[in-house]
Each structure stands twice: as C-alpha cells, then as structure tokens.
Amino acid sequence: MTKPLRVLIANRGEIALRIVRACRLMGLETIGIYSEADADLAHLDHVDAKVCIGPASAAQSYLDQERILRAARLCQADMVHPGYGFLSENPDFAEAVEDAGLIFIGPTAQVMRLMGDKISAKKEMIAAGVPCLPGSDGALPDSAQDTQRICDTIGYPLIVKASAGGGGRGMRIVESATDVANAVANARQESLLAFGKQDVYAERFLESPRHIEIQVMADRHGHAVWLGARDCSVQRRHQKLMEEAPPAGIPEQEIAALGVKCAHACQQIGYVGAGTFEFLYEDGQFCFIEMNTRLQVEHPVTEMTTSIDIVREQISVARGHPLSFTQTDVKCMGHAIECRINAENPDTFLPNPGKITEWWPAGGPGVRMDSHIYESYVVPPYYDSLIAKLIVYGSTREDAIERMRAALAETRIGGICTTIPLQQRVLQSESFLKGMVTVHSLDKGLMK
Amino acid sequence: MPDHNTQLIDLLTVLVPRMREHGIVSCDVPLEEGQLKLELTPLQIVDVLHNVSTVESAARTVDALSPEMGIFSEAVVEEGLHITKGAILGFVDVGPLRLALDAPVSGTVLLCLVPVNSVVGYHQPVFRIQPD
Numbered sequence: 001m002t003k004p005l006r007v008l009i010a011n012r013g014e015i016a017l018r019i020v021r022a023c024r025l026m027g028l029e030t031i032g033i034y035s036e037a038d039a040d041l042a043h044l045d046h047v048d049a050k051v052c053i054g055p056a057s058a059a060q061s062y063l064d065q066e067r068i069l070r071a072a073r074l075c076q077a078d079m080v081h082p083g084y085g086f087l088s089e090n091p092d093f094a095e096a097v098e099d100a101g102l103i104f105i106g107p108t109a110q111v112m113r114l115m116g117d118k119i120s121a122k123k124e125m126i127a128a129g130v131p132c133l134p135g136s137d138g139a140l141p142d143s144a145q146d147t148q149r150i151c152d153t154i155g156y157p158l159i160v161k162a163s164a165g166g167g168g169r170g171m172r173i174v175e176s177a178t179d180v181a182n183a184v185a186n187a188r189q190e191s192l193l194a195f196g197k198q199d200v201y202a203e204r205f206l207e208s209p210r211h212i213e214i215q216v217m218a219d220r221h222g223h224a225v226w227l228g229a230r231d232c233s234v235q236r237r238h239q240k241l242m243e244e245a246p247p248a249g250i251p252e253q254e255i256a257a258l259g260v261k262c263a264h265a266c267q268q269i270g271y272v273g274a275g276t277f278e279f280l281y282e283d284g285q286f287c288f289i290e291m292n293t294r295l296q297v298e299h300p301v302t303e304m305t306t307s308i309d310i311v312r313e314q315i316s317v318a319r320g321h322p323l324s325f326t327q328t329d330v331k332c333m334g335h336a337i338e339c340r341i342n343a344e345n346p347d348t349f350l351p352n353p354g355k356i357t358e359w360w361p362a363g364g365p366g367v368r369m370d371s372h373i374y375e376s377y378v379v380p381p382y383y384d385s386l387i388a389k390l391i392v393y394g395s396t397r398e399d400a401i402e403r404m405r406a407a408l409a410e411t412r413i414g415g416i417c418t419t420i421p422l423q424q425r426v427l428q429s430e431s432f433l434k435g436m437v438t439v440h441s442l443d444k445g446l447m448k
Numbered sequence: 449m450p451d452h453n454t455q456l457i458d459l460l461t462v463l464v465p466r467m468r469e470h471g472i473v474s475c476d477v478p479l480e481e482g483q484l485k486l487e488l489t490p491l492q493i494v495d496v497l498h499n500v501s502t503v504e505s506a507a508r509t510v511d512a513l514s515p516e517m518g519i520f521s522e523a524v525v526e527e528g529l530h531i532t533k534g535a536i537l538g539f540v541d542v543g544p545l546r547l548a549l550d551a552p553v554s555g556t557v558l559l560c561l562v563p564v565n566s567v568v569g570y571h572q573p574v575f576r577i578q579p580d
Contacts, residue, residue: 036571052569053517067570070517070543074567 004029006048007105007315008072011083012062014372014389015295017043019081022311031075033068035061037380042372049075056382062086065093069100079103079318085384088294089116105318106273107293114269115291119163119201125288128265130277131258133287135203139163144181151180151202160184162191163199168238170194173205206287208438209280211235212247214255214262215302216275217310219317224266225325226259227302227310228332233437234426234447236349241442242423243298244337245305248397248435250281258286263327274299274314280439297340297389300370304336304393334393335400339408339423341371341388343379346422353381358414362407366393366400369411379416387418397435401427510553511561511573518542520549520568525575529557537575540568555579 007023008031009016016032020043023030032047037056044050053071054061061067063086072080080097082088082105091109098104106112115121119139122132135154140147151158151174160183162170170191172183184200192198210233218224231247232240246255262277276296279286299310308325317323343352356377361369371388373379379387392407394400405427408420429447431437441447514520523538525531535551538560558576562568 049567050569051517051567052572054570067517074517074519 005078005319006031006076007079007081008033008068008075008077008102009043009047009081009083010062010068011081011086011088012038012041012372012383013386014370015083015297016041017046017372018370019083019311020046022309022315025309025312026315028079028315031071031077033062033071035382037382040377042374042377051075056380058086058383062383065090065096068093069096072097072100072102077102079105079315081105081315082294084295084297089292091116103318105315107271107275111269111271112293115293117163118161118165118290119199121291122201122288124269125265125291128261128268130261130265130288131279131286133203133206133280133289136201139199139201140184147184147202148177148180152177154202154204157205157207158202159205160187160200160202162187162195162197163201164191164195164197170200174202204287206280206282208440209282209287210247210437211240211439212250212255212279212281212286213296214259214277214279215296215299215310216262216266216271216277217308217313217317217323218263218266218271218273218275219323220272220320221322222267223323223326224263224271225323225327225330226263227306227308227330229255229259230298230301231435231437232298233439234432234442235439236442240298240340241419242337242339242426243301244335244397244400245301246332246335247281254284254286273317274310297386298338300368300389300391301336301338304368304391305332305334306330307333334395335397336391336393337400337404338389338391339404340386340419341390341411341413341423342385342419343387343416344385344419345417346419351381351385352417353379353385354416355379356413356415358412360410360412361388362390362410364407364410366403367407368392373413387413401433508578509558510555510577510579512537512549512552512575512577513571514540514549514562514568514574515547515571516540516542517570518547518568520562520564520566520574521546523560523564523575525557527557527559531555531557531577538564540574549574551575551577553577553579 004027006029009019020030029048032044032050033053034041035056051071053067080102087093091112094104095109126132136150156176158174160172170187172187174180174183187200188198213230215227228245229247230243230245232243234242274295276292278289303310345352356373359375368391373387390407392400392403394403408424426432426447518540521539521541525537531551532554533551536548537551538549540547555577558578560575562574
C-alpha cells in the first residue's frame with residue numbers, strides 16, 4: 001500500500017479548514033502550521049501533524065518562506081497548499097517549493113510572474129483576445145511630453161496604476177490634462193516605495209463599474225474551462241464584502257463569450273490550477289483588470305452553483321491528473337450569495353478582535369457556513385479579520401436573498417462586532433435588490 | 449503485618465512526592481524488620497499529567513520551551529535532576545545549527561515532554577520543571 005501524500009497547509013483560519021476537508025475527501029494526510037498566536041485554530045484538531053512555525057507576527061510566520069519550507073521538510077510534506085493571501089501569489093515561494101522537491105498547489109512561478117506584473121498581464125490578455133481598458137501600450141515613458149500625449153489620447157478621466165500594484169497603492173485618478181505630470185510622479189514615487197519598481201501605466205477610468213470575475217480551472221494536459229461568473233461589486237475600501245453568482249442582469253451569452261476567452265487565455269499562457277480573471281463592467285463592456293493566480297475567498301458561490309469542489313479539483317490537477325470534467329459538463333444552476341463576516345465595526349470598519357462568547361451558525365437547506373470560530377475562540381489582532389463565510393443557495397436570486405436574510409438573522413456571534421448588520425442593510429437596499437450595485441456604492445453611502 | 453503495610457503506604461505517599469520535588473532518585477528507609485531501598489523510576493507522561501492536572505499543581509510548574517522549530521536532538525538532563533537557571537537541558541537542531549535549550553528557572557526536571565529525535569515547534573514546551 002502506498003503512503004498517502006502529505007499536504008502542508010500554509011495558511012490559517014477558515015481556508016485552512018476548508019483545505020483539510022478537501023484533503024480528507026481525497027485520502028490525503030495534512031500538516032497544519034501555525035503561529036504562536038494561533039495554537040487554538042480549529043483545523044489543527046483535524047490535521048495529521050502540526051507544528052508551530054514562529055511568533056504571532058505574520059512576517060515571522062505565515063509570510064516567512066524559510067520557516068514554512070523548514071516545517072515542510074521536518075514534517076515530510078509532499079505538497080504545499082498556499083490558500084489565499086499570505087504567500088499564495090508569491091512566485092519566489094512557488095519556485096522555492098518546487099526547488100525543494102515538493103508540489104506547489106497552484107500555477108508555475110513563471111506564470112505567476114507574468115500575471116503579477118499588470119503591464120505584462122494586460123499584453124497577454126490583449127493577445128488572447130480578452131477585452132481590456134483602452135490605455136498606454138506598456139509602461140509610461142520617462143519623457144513628460146510623450147506621457148502627456150499618450151494620456152491625452154486615452155482621454156479623461158484616466159487612472160495611473162503601478163505595474164506591480166495592489167491594494168490601491170501606486171494609483172492616481174487623473175481628471176484633466178493639467179494633472180498628468182503630478183499624478184504620474186506621485187504614483188511612481190509611491191510604487192517605488194511600496195513595491196521597489198517605479199513602472200506605471202495609464203488606462204481609462206470608469207466612473208461606476210461593477211466588479212465581475214470569471215472562475216477558471218486548468219490542468220497540465222492543456223485543458224482549461226471556465227466555471228461561471230461572480231459579481232463582487234459590494235465592496236468597501238477596495239475590500240469585497242459580498243459576492244454572488246451569477247451576476248444579475250448580464251445576459252448569459254455575454255458571460256459565456258467572455259468565459260470562453262478566459263479559458264483560451266489560460267491555454268495560451270500555460271496556466272495550471274484555479275484562477276480568476278477580474279473585470280470592470282460598465283455600459284455593457286467588460287474590461288480586464290487583473291488575474292488572481294490562486295483560490296479566491298469567494299470560490300464557494302461558484303461551488304454552490306456548479307456543484308464542483310474547486311479545492312479538490314485544484315489539488316487533483318496539481319498532482320498531474322487531468323480535470324475531472326469538461327466544459328460541457330459545467331452547468332451553472334440557481335443562485336448563490338456569500339457574505340464575508342469580518343470581526344469589524346460595521347460602521348467604521350475598524351477591526352474588532354476578541355473572545356467569541358456566543359456562536360450559533362445558521363443552518364438549514366441551502367445554507368453553508370465556512371468558519372473556523374467556536375465559542376471561547378479568541379480572534380487574534382494580528383491577521384485578516386475574516387471569521388466566517390456564510391453562503392446560501394437558492395433556485396433564483398430572490399430566493400437566495402430571502403435565504404441570506406434568514407441566515408444572517410439566525411447567526412449569533414457574541415463578544416465582538418461583526419459586519420452582519422451592514423450586510424443586512426445591503427440586503428434591504430434598492431440598488432442591491434435591483435442588481436445595480438457598483439464598486440463605489442457602499443463607500444458613497446448609496447446603500448443605506 | 450496489616451499495620452506495617454498501612455504505615456508503609458502512608459510513608460511512601462508522603463515520601464515519593466518529596467523525593468520527586470527535590471530531585472532525589474533513591475534512598476534507604478530504615479524499617480523495624482530491616483531496610484527498604486527506594487529507587488524512583490522516571491515519571492511517565494500520563495502519570496505526571498495526572499499529577500499536575502489540578503490548577504494548583506499546574507501553576508507550580510514551569511515549562512522550558514524550544515527556542516526554534518527543529519529537531520529535538522538531545523536531552524542532557526534526566527527527569528528528577530535538580531538544575532539551575534540557565535543550565536542547558538538539551539539541544540534543538542535547526543538545519544546545521546544546534547541551539548541550546550536553557551532552563552528558565554532553577555528547580556527539578558519533572559519530565560521531558562518530547563521524545564528525542566522528534567520534531568518540535570517554535571516555543572513548544574519540551575521540559576516541565578518544578579521550580580525551587
């Protein structure tokens with residue numbers, strides 16, 4: 001009898017538990033790693049081996065490649081699942097895992113680098129026929145005159161973005177031609193400080209877009225499929241708060257046409273694993289913004305509407321197996337909504353870590369709660385404030401909304417503030433009910 | 449004889465914890481009919497966990513922690529030994545490095561919590577010490 005493969009889970013919280021569950025279904029052994037502040041994480045009771053890798057600080061634990069690789073060696077891991085966040089999109093880590101003779105559950109470092117640089121990613125997407133925003137052809141030149149000319153051609157308003165950007169850093173909105181020089185200089189400076197690179201590019205700025213994304217899966221045998229679209233427009237400060245699948249009010253054939261292009265792009269770039277193409281959608285046009293080369297927080301809404309276990313499939317293709325289904329097998333049925341429940345003040349969005357004094361997760365037909373918390377668990381202040389994902393499935397969008405309202409009302413989390421009251425407000429707002437939420441709606445106070 | 453047995457059990461009930469507390473591993477006990485040689489074997493983990501299960505007992509012990517994640521490669525003290533603060537209790541190998549595991553307090557080594565040559569995590573308890 002061959003020894004089961006051992007998967008080291010280089011993450012924490014709900015996603016670590018989610019990965020443990022997928023591994024168990026596949027008969028794989030699991031290794032949990034944790035920081036000194038995380039010894040009480042729920043998934044650690046369900047792993048085959050566990051080891052504390054460092055102090056509470058993420059930089060010395062979940063972001064410390066050397067420590068994670070040492071844990072992998074000591075615990076005799078065969079594969080590493082990075083989850084999301086932390087090192088999940090770090091090509092150096094993916095490369096180091098492979099160099100150590102282990103399997104990285106994700107795309108190759110080369111593809112991660114290609115898609116991590118927004119300028120090279122956009123070039124690849126244009127070549128693959130994926131729609132992009134009109135913008136500069138690559139990085140803006142050093143010459144102020146040439147930069148001005150390029151920006152004038154794009155038209156105003158436009159946005160200047162760092163090629164290595166993320167989290168809103170290295171970005172400037174330019175309202176008119178007179179603002180170009182300052183905006184480019186500031187974006188370059190910020191990008192240099194934040195990412196060590198000063199390359200910036202410019203593209204058309206959309207005033208009221210929705211955030212629509214396409215989930216893809218690809219294997220090492222040249223197969224790539226798309227698994228439907230998600231609408232992630234309910235955001236505050238660039239952070240998603242609620243997601244749903246499929247997006248309301250966008251014709252199925254438009255999404256299908258886009259999905260086919262995304263799957264084709266995966267084949268073009270040699271993508272392997274689960275990934276997401278992110279788009280802004282305005283006036284019936286999709287515009288590519290970036291690709292996330294990892295599992296997304298919101299993957300469960302796609303799982304609910306397609307009945308495909310994305311994490312399980314992700315591990316399977318990392319082992320070299322072909323995808324277990326073809327594009328024609330993928331059927332998107334019904335409607336799913338996810339609420340990210342964060343330990344935060346629902347009005348100020350300030351983190352609110354602390355001890356959970358009461359925990360009653362919602363249940364019933366069509367309700368899924370992905371969470372690592374339990375009564376007496378202490379939410380530490382060191383990491384992301386996500387404590388649970390509540391996902392509901394209904395036959396229609398209206399049905400799913402009703403189920404989500406009931407599930408949020410049933411959920412009890414005592415001892416800390418959560419985002420539930422805000423999500424309850426969103427579910428009552430006219431713009432959400434009409435499917436007209438844009439990425440700015442929440443920040444502009446349009447959903448009260 | 450029943451009386452003698454009862455007295456002996458009473459004596460051992462008091463004597464053994466005191467020996468453990470002070471790191472004494474053997475002693476001779478004079479009896480009416482001769483002499484009893486008492487040698488303590490190292491405590492088993494389950495025994496110690498049982499013995500320190502009360503809040504009061506647990507509060508009195510201190511754990512010596514691994515300085516890093518690695519392999520606990522060697523224990524240089526035995527259970528029952530009295531050690532002083534800063535004494536080296538064992539070593540943890542981290543790649544080519546061999547890190548000393550120091551005693552955080554003076555006292556008696558109650559037990560070793562981790563088998564030699566096994567993986568230890570960062571700041572994982574390796575020895576339990578009864579402070580002086």
